[in-house]
Amino acid sequence: MAGTDGTQSPIAGGPVIILVGPQLGENIGMVARAMLNNGLTELRLVKPRDGWPNPAAEASAAGAIEVLEKARVFETTAEAIADLNHIFATTARTRDMTKRVAVPRRAAQEMRALDQAGQKIGILFGPEKAGLHNDDVVLSDTVISVPLNPAFSSLNLAQAVLLVAYEWFQQGTEVPDQELVLGGSELAPKAELVNFYERLESALIENGFLWPPEKRPNMIRNLRNIFQRAMLTQQEVNTLHGVVKSLRHGPRKQGGDDSGKSKDT
């Protein structure tokens, strides 16, 4: 899915993403993309296995390369989080420790509140195979655990970052939950709709479809409800008028008009 608008200025702020011991450069690049899709730009790496910079990471980051260019590298997790106020640790494994565990949605709500309060947030993700070590989890304030199918729970590193970053972004976006995208017209005013209904119904009464008379009010309501649910635009009402007319009167005569008057050939 690609909808990048190059004229938009980048979003700033938000949680710092911290990868502890990431292994594949390709995964780090994919993490950069997952971050940037959701407006996150600050990445920190703790002892990346293959060192830094990493050409494989740059190749897979592609358009998100700015995230890698600004990434900072640390020797230890403690150093990577030293300046941050609140740490979330993302892990699937249950631990033998007493910790607060939140789902990503709830964690994101808390992140937003912390961010509003000027607190600096970091989110830890562990090495691809092993996940975070207990000593890294202990430094976190909250564990994020993603509820998944118990019979199959297997996200790769970039997908885990994507879901957490997505939850963060959704809480801040002003995109409406749902909307009717009008594609170039306005919703038809009710007078136009009623006019269309009445013309349609007259035709159907004339043609014997709305019969018998005692069933007519109900049939008319059912018919109107069909079109009401469509939420017709003015242009669509015009189109439907033309459809009804065409059905009633057949093809337009060559060079003729719509009035139905015949012509001498």
Added chain:
Amino acid sequence: MAGTDGTQSPIAGGPVIILVGPQLGENIGMVARAMLNNGLTELRLVKPRDGWPNPAAEASAAGAIEVLEKARVFETTAEAIADLNHIFATTARTRDMTKRVAVPRRAAQEMRALDQAGQKIGILFGPEKAGLHNDDVVLSDTVISVPLNPAFSSLNLAQAVLLVAYEWFQQGTEVPDQELVLGGSELAPKAELVNFYERLESALIENGFLWPPEKRPNMIRNLRNIFQRAMLTQQEVNTLHGVVKSLRHGPRKQGGDDSGKSKDT
């Protein structure tokens, strides 16, 4: 992140995922994994570019291979959706059409309601590069558009499926939003907490820390609030008793007891 519990029976039902013209086998395999992570198992393919079956898809599906084994292949989108009642089309591009557009969260709420009402749901995803053709979008009831960073919006096919499937799964999961995972102990009863506080405070009064007396009530409350926020377990209270004792009395004498009585060496 891997937390698969092989003893769990698979989740059944839920929306059908329909890939229209998918190109890379590897992506189809990744889609299968994204689906199964979120309890979805029904996949349909419309004219996959490289035919079917596809060994590249099987390789990247790995543990989610059951989804590919049950996948059905169709010549046209219309055939793939023929038996379904309600179709969502996932696309990033705005279209010149009048359509209802929903964010994934809202779409998932509707999916749950439709599913409860016994309606069969399908979710369309287009080819990797081009996205869905207008003729496929027109057959949908609702368009799903994922709100992303306007300056960088680029999800791959499996990520788009992951986000939509994740929203579906989150609405049905009974995992609590957040919980305190106790790691093997119970929360300490209040009597135990008060006992600890009083012993700590007595020691600090004796040692002159809680001074002057008029500041004492406030200092005591502040101190108690620290430990209150930790939500101590019984085991932790016991540990803290030991910590306080150790700080007060120094190292235990060789072969000695905790009573503080000295021994002839």
